[in-house]
Amino acid sequence: MSNCSLCDSVGGFWLLEKNGWRVVRAQEENYPAFYRVISNSHMAEWSELSPEARAAGMDLVVGVEEVLRAQLQPRKINLASLGNVVPHLHWHIIARFEWDSHFPAPVWGPPLRPAPLAQLQAIETQLAALDVAIVQRLA
Numbered sequence: 001m002s003n004c005s006l007c008d009s010v011g012g013f014w015l016l017e018k019n020g021w022r023v024v025r026a027q028e029e030n031y032p033a034f035y036r037v038i039s040n041s042h043m044a045e046w047s048e049l050s051p052e053a054r055a056a057g058m059d060l061v062v063g064v065e066e067v068l069r070a071q072l073q074p075r076k077i078n079l080a081s082l083g084n085v086v087p088h089l090h091w092h093i094i095a096r097f098e099w100d101s102h103f104p105a106p107v108w109g110p111p112l113r114p115a116p117l118a119q120l121q122a123i124e125t126q127l128a129a130l131d132v133a134i135v136q137r138l139a
Contacts, residue, residue: 006088019056030115032123033095035064044087063138064093
């Protein structure tokens with residue numbers, strides 16, 4: 001599909017490909033523990049998938065969530081599958097902390113406070129190990 005950012009690129013720092021899905025770290029500013037599970041096929045809605053493909057995708061989403069919870073102990077994990085801007089089926093898995101710049105509001109709204117550099121850096125230092133743990137959990 002032309003003009004689709006998730007067809008034209010990996011969509012982040014690539015971690016794993018499995019059962020027609022890929023898992024990436026999204027590399028979003030102020031949200032280092034922001035991952036995506038992206039369909040390798042261009043489609044917009046879950047109802048376009050077979051039951052097996054839906055289960056495979058959701059197993060990956062749950063696996064990423066479990067690792068984020070175990071490794072980072074966030075206040076909340078946000079899961080979102082919107083597709084309003086990029087109509088290519090994908091899930092956002094975002095570790096949220098009370099100190100993050102948008103909490104408790106969604107990450108896509110205006111920030112409520114500046115991002116705390118020390119806490120962001122503490123998460124960033126764990127990314128390599130976090131990525132390995134996610135790949136091991138999902139493989």
